[in-house]
Amino acid sequence: MYHRSPGYGCIEVVCGSMFSGKTEELLRRVKRAQIARQKVQVFKPVIDNRYSVDHVQSHNANKVASRPIEKARDILRFVDDNTRVVGIDEAQFFDEAVVEVAQKLAFRGIRVIVAGLDMDFRGQPFGPMPRLLAVAEDVTKLSAVCVVCGNPASRSQRIVPTGAAEADGGRIAVGGNEMYEARCRFCHEPDVIAANGTSSASGAPESAGGTE
């Protein structure tokens, strides 16, 4: 049985495709909490080592100190008693336990802000995100701009450099601009597209856990 803690414990999810500004939105909320002198801690999966290991950094080079975490449950060990806000970035790469972790923190009175991809590059719900969306008090779904038609983009198109199409059957490799582009439902192609424009239906088995 949980007892209501002082403070407003809740779960907020910021989701969307790549290039939709999820991390920027997470950082914006974190910075507002810091201005309000609330102690904030930010965590991210250790797999996301695109730019730096000790900062959450968006494509726009915003920075907030963060701690890389191997398993979602480890977050509970690192949250300090006086922390009021917990940010979790790239949540789609965490194991399913991240849902229970977010719930526990919220019941403790902590405001939990989760950012992550709602869909993988095939347009399928990604990892623990569907369950996080279900239990959240507040959901923000951001869109990017479709590079093909200019409409709002909800999906991440995987683009593979020519010659590397079969190199990786992983669900989403952690990568920046060169491997993905934002597309709308109608322009998105679930199969990987080679950089020369040909579609590659490699049939590689979908990895359940991410990039391995």
Ligand SMILES: [Zn+2]
């Ligand atoms: Zn489009």
